[in-house]
Amino acid sequence: MPAKSIMIQGTASDVGKSMICTALCRIFSDDGLKVVPFKSQNMALNSFVTEDGGEIGRAQGVQAEAARVVATTHMNPILLKPKQDMVSEVIVHGKHFLNMDAKSYRNQFVQQAMPIVEESVRTLQNTYDVIVLEGAGSPAEINLKDRDIANMRMAHLADAAVVLVADIDRGGVFASIIGTLALLDDAERARVKGLIINKFRGMRELLDDGIEWVERETGIPVLGVVPYVDVNIEAEDSLALSALRFKKPKPGEFSVDVAMIRLPRISNFTDVDPFFDEPEVGVRLIGNVAELGTPDLLIVPGTKSTMDDLAWLKAQGFAQAIASLRARGTKIIGICGGFQMLGEVLLDPEAVEGNGDSAHGLGLLPIETVFVGDKKTVQMSGVRGNDTLTGYEIHLGRTNILRDEVSPFLQLADGRVDGAVSADEQVIGTYFHGLFHNRTFTRQLVNEIRQSKGLAPLPLEVKSDAERREDAYNMLASHVRANLNMEKIYEMLKIEVHG
Incomplete structure (x- = not known):
């Protein structure tokens, strides 16, 4: 039986899609399912090298590790690495294909890419129980939708239930949800089976009226409100360079x-x-x-x-x-x-x-x-x-x-x-x-x-990087599971989990 598919899309870039996908990969794996991540087309400055020397987006390498599977190029068959203004290196199945400007990519390569990503989806469907697909940016970019191969076109191809993630930390969370849904056509909107409000800080009960209104107006359930969490998992793009961890320390603040x-x-x-x-x-x-x-x-x-x-x-x-x-x-x-x-x-x-x-x-x-x-x-x-x-x-x-x-x-x-x-x-x-x-x-x-500098050395007994990553995946999975309606997600996927 082909794998069941869930797709995490966002109301915008940097709303936490990758983190939710990583958490779901570990949760599904913990629940005894053979799960695999997938992103058809990724634009990333940070990349991951597979065992056979293929280059994929770093997020999919991380998600594969969270899923406890070996990363392959089928998990991210097309990778774009920005090289110069409006020019990116196009990497296909882990290998350099060509350098291309944005206009040429949209006009010439996108249709050529569809058979490539379809082959990868079919390969994963025949190998795994669950595919966790990740979208890119927003599915509602109306000026780009006719050539968008990373969002709803992938949801249709994989017959995926779509969960839309919105970032409350940046403000306007309800408007971003309603606006995104309004810009989808009927077939696309029918795929959206749930909503997640991400990066929440504050008093949860203050959201109740808004959540009830959104559910009533859209008919789509809010599957959870996930509090903001600072988890030590690698980022994939330059947005992370603005993270709070990079600070301007005062002179002498650190040794x-x-x-x-x-x-x-x-x-x-x-x-x-x-x-x-x-x-x-x-x-x-x-x-x-x-x-x-x-x-x-x-x-x-x-x-x-x-x-x-x-x-x-x-x-x-x-x-x-x-x-x-x-x-x-x-x-x-x-x-x-x-x-x-x-x-x-x-x-x-x-x-x-x-x-x-x-x-x-x-x-x-x-x-x-x-x-x-x-x-x-x-x-x-x-x-x-x-x-x-x-x-x-x-x-x-x-x-x-x-x-x-x-x-x-x-x-x-x-x-x-x-x-x-x-x-x-x-x-x-x-x-x-x-x-x-x-x-x-x-x-x-x-x-x-x-x-x-005349300072005493620190102990050499430190956790390995692999141990730290495992701790991070487990912590993230526990955090997301506690704040998502996983029962509803399994119901949406028509999967029965025992134990």
Whole structure:
């Protein structure tokens, strides 16, 4: 029997669709069902690498883990990664397909995409008990609906019961629900079987009159009011860069000051997330040189366009500022595109990054990067000292060490080496995404900085990242289950759960 399908759509972007989907994946799995996440088309700056080297949206990788299944590209067959203004990299079944501007994508590729996503839906329907589909943005964008393959068209294809999520934290929750439903046609509206009010803060009883009115006017039940919760699960897009966890600490508020540069085309910025869990560590997001100060650790993150963001760094005065920080003893770590920028020369003979120009890097590591057309996407592990670290690579370009004044950062399990480390170990460059999610490594790094400042080291006994993620999935599932009418959801899906 084909899988039952539930689709979580939203009244807008960033209403919490991904979190609700993640919670449902864990709840259904806890209840003994074989469940799988699905998003036909995802636009995300953060991505996930599957075991076979495919690149999908990070949210679907997280949801697969919550569902206790191995992530595959069928869970997100089309991924768009913003590259330049109005241009995105189109990734099909985990592999680079082409770069395309928004107009060409809508006019030329969308219809071509439908057989691709349909094949994935049918594959999942024949393998799992339940599919948890995630929409994108809003299903009521009337200027885009004729080419929207991420919302109601997917609901029809999968014969999914749609649950509409609205964010009360941003205000106007009842208007957003009524407005969204009003812009759906009859067949689309008939698919909406329930409503969720998300990110609630305050007194629950104050909502009762509004909920009763909405249910009476629409005939659609409110399945739950989910209180706001700060759960430590990775985000997938740049909206998360405005999260409250990035603050502007007062001088001396934290013992260790970590700063990450907010590149215009930043990607995989969740690399920095583990520092939020470190005691007495402040994490700042830096958009200009005036905000830089003198951090203990500066992170130059990944980017979707190394050459453009390198030019931006120089124009903003970051090149000189970073060199000054290096001289003053700040530890500097460049990841992926940030690693490439730390080098001496960047060459683009095939015009992979743009018009084929070359550029001088920041000159902090004696390395040369040559951009080539084939994209490296792979899960990886490597050894540094006595520690084995796990992570993943997603990058264009091949980097070579020019002089032996630096050493490789990691000895990889496949025989290659990765990265470069200066002789004084103050500058590190690596292609290793997920580096700081190796929690013992991160604690050791924090301790090195603490000891350099005359502070006592913190204990090395820390929970692993896998343990932390499991805790987060279980906490989120418990929180959502307690505030949703799961009995109604199972009734809507015509699924009987025993026990």
